[in-house]
Amino acid sequence: DGGITQSPKYLFRKEGQNVTLSCEQNLNHDAMYWYRQDPGQGLRLIYYSQIVNDFQKGDIAEGYSVSREKKESFPLTVTSAQKNPTAFYLCASSIDRGLGAFFGQGTRLTVV
């Protein structure tokens, strides 16, 4: 089945450690996105990538980094520079053929 997979579903890290969230898609989509969602809030864009080896900052990119070495993969690293990293992180992909973005099921990151 085609889809977008995020792993792990829950992640715990100590403060000051970098952590990488995985996002893989087998939909052959060119564009991929990372969002952050805080309790009771909408989604805020962190980074997006339109094509392999290219990515752009979203509204809240500070403290995050990404790579896009393969079309299928768009990992997000939450660095120690991110002041408030505890949140629900959503990855999405799109081919822009009318259906918009497909989302993964999210990773809930808790930093203690």
Place this chain on the structure above:
Amino acid sequence: DAKTTQPPSMDCAEGRAANLPCNHSTISGNEYVYWYRQIHSQGPQYIIHGLKNNETNEMASLIITEDRKSSTLILPHATLRDTAVYYCIVRVQYNFNKFYFGSGTKLNVKP
């Protein structure tokens, strides 16, 4: 991308139609209206989209006003499983623009 305005919450009785409004008064001629919903702690799910004509699929209907400044998502027979946050987004199709999600409307379907 045009901004959208949605009420923060709405209630609906189970079995009745749920009508969720969205205001997008600055929409451009080539921007589509998309609707997604998010059930608690899951990824958003695509519902429907349209440009200027009304659209219907197995999940919902989308009514877009003639001037395209607002739209309404209609769930014809709401069930308890339709309780979710509903997001209205406008963006250009065939363009790898960013998706901007606002705060959405929390729909509470009550028995």
